[in-house]
Amino acid sequence: MDLGIEGRVALLTGASRGIGRACATALAAEGARVAICARGRESIEAAARDIARDTGGEVTAFAADMSRPDDVDRLLSGVAEAVGPVDILLANNGGPPRGGFDALDDEAWQAGFDVTMMSTVRLIRGVLPGMRERRWGRVLTVVSSSVRQPVDRLELSNALRPGIVGLFKSLAVTMGRDNVLFNCVAPGRILTERFLSGAKNAGMSEEAYAEKHRTTVPLGRLGRPEELADVVAFLASERASYINGATVIVDGGMIRSLH
Ligand SMILES: NC(=O)c1ccc[n+]([C@@H]2O[C@H](COP(=O)([O-])OP(=O)(O)OC[C@H]3O[C@@H](n4cnc5c(N)ncnc54)[C@H](OP(=O)(O)O)[C@@H]3O)[C@@H](O)[C@H]2O)c1
Incomplete structure (x- = not known):
């Protein structure tokens, strides 16, 4: 199946390893022009080189911490300048710290909110006007199966990630007429x-x-990161043109709930 995204500019955060990196590889293999970021400069630059070598694609690396507003701004302007206007965004932001409720003080809650919710909000704010103007956009984020069933001792994820699903559902409604589609992918294990x-x-x-x-x-x-990345590549594509406001669970059937 031709996913129809050759030449599209894709920005993926948290992409030097794991799920983000697998998604960047899948999109580069489809011919998208890929920009990736993570905090560690060496590892993100090495990832860009490896993905470009493995896929023959164009991959540009940026070192940036998505919990810092200045870094998000710097990333967005760097991508616009070096790669072009973003058509596909995958907000994948490392995840909030672990720890049971007793271990979480106000500072930990604020840090969790900044790295999950605010980084996503700032990234969307940066790319949305251009997508709406061009009447084409795919905005995706990696949440967690915790949006369907809480994970033990992961209170920050259990509390904050459903808010992101709410944000995406809301934007899916308001931005649909501009052909900017909002979807979440929820990994299990x-x-x-x-x-x-x-x-x-x-x-x-x-x-x-x-x-x-x-x-x-x-x-x-x-699961293997590549199994989740195939779902992300499809949702990022032209072929997913009527999927909007969905949360796709990729968990090998782990979550038992019907919704
Ligand atoms: N793996 C699972 O089973 C699972 C299940 C449910 C949900 N998730 C969620 O899926 C997302 C990806 O998880 P993963 O398993 O792929 O994690 P991972 O293997 O630890 O990779 C995380 C990536 O994000 C980068 N990163 C971390 N914090 C960042 C920040 N503040 N700004 C920019 N980049 C950052 C890391 O590089 P640097 O450290 O260099 O920044 C790395 O490239 C997370 O939100 C996680 O909570 C994963």
Whole structure:
């Protein structure tokens, strides 16, 4: 299937490893002109080189911290100047810190809000006017299966991510007439560094932690970042022209709820 996004400019944040990187690879393989960012300069530059080599695509790296408003502004102007006006945005912002409710003070709640909600709001604010003017846009974000069922000891994610789904649903309604589509992708258990970092929090070895979660998934295994990236590439594409306001769960059937 030709996804019809050759030459489209895609901006993906949190993309030096894990889910963001897999999504950048999938979009570059489809011929999109890709801009990626993460906080670590060396790792994001290495990721851009690797993705360009593996896909033959154009990939430009930016070092930026999405929890800092100045960095978001700098990223947006850097991408506009070096790559072009953004057609596809994947807001994927590293995720809020772990920790049960007792461990979270006001500062932790504010930091969680900044890195999840405000980074997404600022990125959308930066790209939306151009998308509306050109009457084509795909705005995507990576949330979590926590928007359907809370994850143990991840209160920040459980509380804040449903707000992002609400924001996307709201913008899907108001921006639809301009052909700017808003959709969320919600991973279940995807084998990445962040997933494995939960082992320490749970006081378990990485192997035992992965095994514990594997058994909760009907498919009997954890997901691969590439499996989520294929969904993102489709939603970012011309072919997904009538999908708007959706939250697509990619969890191997883990969440049992009907909605
Ligand atoms: N993996 C799962 O099973 C799972 C499940 C549900 C939800 N999620 C969510 O999916 C998203 C991606 O997770 P992942 O598993 O791919 O994580 P990961 O493997 O840890 O990768 C996170 C990426 O984001 C970058 N990053 C982190 N904080 C950032 C910030 N403030 N500004 C810019 N870039 C930042 C990291 O690079 P630097 O450290 O260099 O910045 C890295 O490139 C997260 O929001 C996570 O909570 C994941």
